Amino acid sequence: KLIRTVCPFCSLLFLCKPLPTIMKKNIAVIFILLSFISCADDNTDCEGYFAPYWTTEMLGKPHNTKLKGENYAIRKAFSELKKLETEIQPKNGFITIKLHLDKYGGFCKQEIFELNSEYQNVNFNNGDLVKKLGSVSSNLKSWSNDTETQTYYLINFTIKNGKIEEIF
Numbered sequence: 001k002l003i004r005t006v007c008p009f010c011s012l013l014f015l016c017k018p019l020p021t022i023m024k025k026n027i028a029v030i031f032i033l034l035s036f037i038s039c040a041d042d043n044t045d046c047e048g049y050f051a052p053y054w055t056t057e058m059l060g061k062p063h064n065t066k067l068k069g070e071n072y073a074i075r076k077a078f079s080e081l082k083k084l085e086t087e088i089q090p091k092n093g094f095i096t097i098k099l100h101l102d103k104y105g106g107f108c109k110q111e112i113f114e115l116n117s118e119y120q121n122v123n124f125n126n127g128d129l130v131k132k133l134g135s136v137s138s139n140l141k142s143w144s145n146d147t148e149t150q151t152y153y154l155i156n157f158t159i160k161n162g163k164i165e166e167i168f
Contacts, residue, residue, distance in 0.1 A: 046108035050100050050152045065101060065151040068142035074155060075167050077136055082164045085132075088124050092117040095124065095157040097137045103150050105143035110134060124159065133157070 055063055067073050093116040100108040112130050116122040124130065137155060145151060158166035 045102035045104065045106065045150070046100065048150060050108075050150045052152060055151075061147055063149050063151050064146040065105070065153055066144055067140060067153075068144065071168070073142070074140070077140055078133070078157075078164070078167055081132055081136060082167070085125075085129060086163055088129060088159050088162045088164070090116050090122055090124065091159070091162040093122060093124065093159045095130070095133065095159065097133060097155040097157075099137060099140070099153045099155065101143055101145065101151050101153060103145065103148040105145050107138055107140070107143075108150070110137060 051063055069076075093114065095115075096113045098111040098113070100110065102108050112134055114122050114124055114130060143153075156166075156168050157164050158168075
C-alpha cells in the first residue's frame with residue numbers, strides 16, 4: 001500500500017510505503033529541511049528583468065529613476081576625471097554606461113559600451129578609461145525610483161580630440 005505525501009512548501013507529490021513511527025519522525029524532519037532548501041526563493045534584488053528608467057508600469061505610473069541632483073550630480077561626479085583625461089586614444093568616439101539599479105535604487109551592476117567615431121567597438125586608453133569611469137559610476141549614490149521596479153539608467157560620454165567633451 002502506498003501513501004500520498006505533499007510538500008507543504010512547493011506542493012510536490014510523493015508516493016511512499018508506510019513506515020514505523022520512529023522512522024516517520026526522522027524522515028519528516030529530513031523532508032522538512034530538504035523542502036526549505038529545495039523550495040527556497042533565493043532571488044536577489046539584482047536578478048531578472050530591468051526596465052528602462054523612463055518607462056511606465058501597466059497602469060501608466062512612470063518608474064522615473066533619477067539621481068538626487070540629476071544631471072548636475074552626474075557631471076560633478078565625473079568632473080575630476082574629465083579634467084585629468086586629456087590624451088584619450090582613440091581621439092574620438094562614444095562611451096555609454098548602463099547602470100542596473102534594484103527596485104530601491106541600489107546599484108546592482110553595470111555594462112559599458114565603447115565605440116569609435118565610426119561606431120566600431122574600441123577600447124579607449126586600452127581599457128583604462130573604462131575602469132576609471134566604471135569606478136565613479138558604481139559609486140553614485142542617492143538614486144530614487146517612483147515605483148519598486150528594477151530599472152537601468154544610461155550615462156553617455158562623447159570623446160572629441162582626446163578629451164571627454166559631453167556627459168549626458
